[in-house]
Amino acid sequence: MKSLTSSLLLGLVLLLPSQIFASANGGPAAITPEQLQTAKQAWCDGLLLISKTHRDGGDARAVAERVLDGAYNYAAAPVLFKPTLAYGDHTFRLTRESALAYFVGNNPKYPEDSGFALKPWVKAEFKIAGTYIEGPLGITMGHVTLTDSSGKQTTVEKTFVFRRGDDGKLRILLHKSAIPFAPKPA
Amino acid sequence: MKSLTSSLLLGLVLLLPSQIFASANGGPAAITPEQLQTAKQAWCDGLLLISKTHRDGGDARAVAERVLDGAYNYAAAPVLFKPTLAYGDHTFRLTRESALAYFVGNNPKYPEDSGFALKPWVKAEFKIAGTYIEGPLGITMGHVTLTDSSGKQTTVEKTFVFRRGDDGKLRILLHKSAIPFAPKPA
Amino acid sequence: MKSLTSSLLLGLVLLLPSQIFASANGGPAAITPEQLQTAKQAWCDGLLLISKTHRDGGDARAVAERVLDGAYNYAAAPVLFKPTLAYGDHTFRLTRESALAYFVGNNPKYPEDSGFALKPWVKAEFKIAGTYIEGPLGITMGHVTLTDSSGKQTTVEKTFVFRRGDDGKLRILLHKSAIPFAPKPA
């Protein structure tokens, strides 16, 4: 029976360049672990770019807005965002404005925010401990290690839930960051 | 514990008018049977509009393109469309062009198409026999009865699979239409 | 950075034989076009098995029940099933009982059913015109050609929607079958 071959050929013929779901299956392409890696790398790169722009005297706020709008899902829904250093009544940053305040500070509503992304970060590396992918959602849990210009390293635990939009792009709909637990020395 | 109430209130506060997922749950609103009813009605209305435009001497082709682009998922993927009267090598109309040919004819590649939507349809009623909704997909199976200007009725079996886009709109990704089986008289 | 390699290794180590989602991604494995091919083949094989069991004097009804329970989703939900020769008030076979009646007859509630699967089918071939896969649902549209013991061929149009259960198996939740449209000779 040649139906498999012929249907795959048919699929190729039918897939027009203008169509959004660039998958031979008809529907949206399934999220892959590699895409989750790329999305985490993009988050790291975004943070470094904001920081470098700030050090270079550029418009770090504008870059942060671009990073936020590209990487996070605020345009569609409140994002479940718990940044590392957020606390008290401002622990959760479900709105775009509150997330921007965390990254670049300068918002009188969030006076405790000095701008996490304005610190002199020069390197960001991630390590994934586990993933879970189902339908349009892809989850990672692991660590990110940030290095600042003095060489000091900070490692935080990060949980991300990404959502694949109809445009095929992954956007963060949950981001939980926390300082690792350290037991008290005996 | 007041957490339910407070979290619902929180949801209301956080839901900005500009956000796409207009749901208190954060994510996209689940498809309802009522939305499937509305979507089937919209399909009926679209057919009648093309037909009436043609009778009134208007640009039925332009209307058909608008109906197709609004109701079908061709912009994102090939649509699994089997129109009632399509047959042979042109049984399946997976491309927008082939669907348009079926509705309004006038395409030399599909010489057998005289334009199904150009017939003098004056009434279209649907009856749903069963539905199935899961995630972004909603399915209906049932009948549509079309009445033409002479009062003659035609009933066809129709299966639709609708997909909810990120914009919340339902679009047809599968449409199978068939003349009901009629046993030969004894 | 070695995070990709290490996380893939981690995935392999963590995947225990007893776990249900046999996927390196954590979640259920995405449906593939090949699985849809296999599922359609299984449907064809099931029909042929019922027919052969009947010809051989075996318990065709018991085989039909096994085929139904293995291939269709009746245990979880009403199945949107429109068999080729079903009509009138019994057009749609949403219950298991009504589907069984169609396949092997012998149910006084469905006196018109002579048992479609009891006909002397000796060959069943499918051809897929298009597929659509999203999350737990996989759709195919195409033809099935049945050959009986006299060599006579019957081709029908078939639309299937399969659902992947938590056990990874695909089950039919929609099956629409129709005799192809044939224009009247001029």
Added chain:
Amino acid sequence: MKSLTSSLLLGLVLLLPSQIFASANGGPAAITPEQLQTAKQAWCDGLLLISKTHRDGGDARAVAERVLDGAYNYAAAPVLFKPTLAYGDHTFRLTRESALAYFVGNNPKYPEDSGFALKPWVKAEFKIAGTYIEGPLGITMGHVTLTDSSGKQTTVEKTFVFRRGDDGKLRILLHKSAIPFAPKPA
């Protein structure tokens, strides 16, 4: 047109008691925010039950196994579990064994685990800051406040991702717990 009413009636008639998807829509019922509340409450209740069983001299380990098997998704996939006090090489507890060690200790592979659920917890309250529901996954982010028998309270940040199984039950596939950030006093 009476199609809406009649199709709803049809749905009621067709829904057999033995069927799993107890939804009038055909498919599985959508997750509700109330179900997420109930699932979080169940987690709290499970913790308190293990603790009370331990205080009462019962088999806390057996209870913990039951709680784990009922509430977590380990039977299907590795769970992305980061318990509050886990650290170092044992930060993530993706296997059932490692989760059990965290709750009731007594596993030489995890010598640092003294049994979090064996502490004298007498009260557990949760507060949800935000939810996100899509398809079979429901997410909550918020706090849990635990009170021990001396009246001392501990509040932790908790992120859960629940998955609805084919049986309609929600199980935890991600659980991230962290001590809230507290800025150093000036």
